[in-house]
Amino acid sequence: MFFYFPLWQGSGTTDELYSGVEYLYENLRDRFEFEIVPEFDTSGSEKKNKILNYDVLLKDLRLFKECLFQKDPDMLFTLGGDCSFCIVTISYLLKKYPGMSIIWIDAHGDLNRPESSPSATLHGMPLRVLIGDGDKSFTDICSTNMPIENLIKVGTRDLDQPEVEYIGENNVCMIDGNNEPSSIIEQALNKSNDKVYLHVDLDVLDPEVFRHVKCLAPGGLTRNTLVDVLRGVTEKREVVGGSVTEYTGSEPEDAKYIGEIMRIMSS
Numbered sequence: 001m002f003f004y005f006p007l008w009q010g011s012g013t014t015d016e017l018y019s020g021v022e023y024l025y026e027n028l029r030d031r032f033e034f035e036i037v038p039e040f041d042t043s044g045s046e047k048k049n050k051i052l053n054y055d056v057l058l059k060d061l062r063l064f065k066e067c068l069f070q071k072d073p074d075m076l077f078t079l080g081g082d083c084s085f086c087i088v089t090i091s092y093l094l095k096k097y098p099g100m101s102i103i104w105i106d107a108h109g110d111l112n113r114p115e116s117s118p119s120a121t122l123h124g125m126p127l128r129v130l131i132g133d134g135d136k137s138f139t140d141i142c143s144t145n146m147p148i149e150n151l152i153k154v155g156t157r158d159l160d161q162p163e164v165e166y167i168g169e170n171n172v173c174m175i176d177g178n179n180e181p182s183s184i185i186e187q188a189l190n191k192s193n194d195k196v197y198l199h200v201d202l203d204v205l206d207p208e209v210f211r212h213v214k215c216l217a218p219g220g221l222t223r224n225t226l227v228d229v230l231r232g233v234t235e236k237r238e239v240v241g242g243s244v245t246e247y248t249g250s251e252p253e254d255a256k257y258i259g260e261i262m263r264i265m266s267s
């Protein structure tokens, strides 16, 4: 099952991710049969408990969760939006598939707690929330927590100091995105279980080849490397879920590329 979930409120106070994902949806809705979450709220709300748009994020994420449990899909691919909705999609699938590995392809750590986050944005915290560590209202949304050893991070290069410490203390699996695709694939396969979730934050790509994301970070993957890695993992593992996030642009060429990413991960 495919979902369109245009959450932007986890990315700050401006909604360029909303127009970006809306553009993708308009261009890809003929290729994928997207489900929509009814009564999704696109407004912003106050900062609370060190998290921007606190109330509306809680509301939208709870709606998404409710919708998923009603529809009960065995496979779930989501077009976003900002990374924070993965709190819902990953915990939902972990309940079905407790051993599922999460391959998180993203320039950033996404491992902050509200107290350590410089930006107060929820899209910098989803992995920590999934582990069960963070604001209680958000960790309560997770039906199942993610064991840290199920997490495999690819292409991460822009970390906050508390994240660096957390990664070191917890021995988080980190794969350098500047390796050859074959090496990235081999390392990811060595570490992963049979069932896999593939998360793509488009900011994992190098700004030289892809600029339409909110949080640019130099030193990233080429477009082909990302596609090769997704293909390599998909060939050897059962991919039960995935997400594509953080697009801000409106380019036909990008929509085509992102459609290809969605097709590969769901094939």
Ligand SMILES: [Mn+2]
Residues within 6 Å of the ligand: 106, 107, 108, 201, 203, 204, 215
């Ligand atoms: Mn990111």
